[in-house]
Amino acid sequence: MDHLSFQNRIQVYGHHLSKSERKIAAYIVEHPEQARLASSRELAMSTGTSNSTLTRFCQKLGYRNFIEFQTLLSAESAPRKVPGQVLQKIADYYNRVLSSASELVNPEDLDTFVSRIHQANKIVIFGLGSSGLTASEFNMRLVQMGFTSSAMTDTFLMRVQSSLFSPKDLVIAVSNSGETPEVVSACRIAKSVGAQIGLLTQRNQTELTQIADSVLYAGDIHQTGDRLFINSQMPLMFLIDAVSYRLLENDTCRENRDHALQILFHRES
Secondary structure: OOOOOHHHHHHHHHHHOOHHHHHHHHHHHHOHHHHHHOOHHHHHHHHOOOHHHHHHHHHHOOOOOHHHHHHHHHHHOOOOOOOOOHHHHHHHHHHHHHHHHHHHOOHHHHHHHHHHHHHOOEEEEEOOOHHHHHHHHHHHHHHHOOOOEEEEOOHHHHHHHHOOOOOOEEEEEEOOOOOOHHHHHHHHHHHHOOOEEEEEEOOOOOHHHHHOOEEEEOOOHHHHOOOOOOOOOHHHHHHHHHHHHHHHOOHHHHHHHHHHHHHHHHHHO
């Protein structure tokens, strides 16, 4: 993941950072211009840390050294014109978040995720709250493609269903935090009876990433820095679109979906 932006490196590798290193990260997020121009000594002084701490910080985020960190930070931090109108602003946020999301998806991980769906006898998608709506959308697509799939958005049903899986079944958890207690509990039960676990999430090194067999990482809307932008599911939908596209490259999946839509439209007409 050498191509990741600074914000995405924080998202992926941030759990490895010490308290002092997190201070450096917070300073850079708040003062990117100063971080791009400061010497290593000046940046260490500004953050109340040391040169050695700054070096470890750079290495933990995947940079070879401080010089590479500053060079790449400068390259990605070209002045951005902030749109004044709401519609332009939202369009800009979409572009930024989706660009960030595309960095985080490893094509090999996407292929593995798609293969597990093809190989599964039964697929159940877990999600709560807004992620439950995303789980339902994902399920509808899989059903149209001919997969035996269902969405579980009720915590009691999740736990009941989890004990009934077999090793050829696939659970897909949708959780931005990767720590939703009810989803974690249900996935642990499913894992204990041999089911495969797929995960769509924003965060690394969480309880769910430790359980999951396949993980796809989504972007983080907080990178926009605007608390009024609340579409937390958009990066997850980007992943679902990518998975759906790869699945529909399969002739059978595509034919099943075409047939399902023909029946649906004929009934509605």
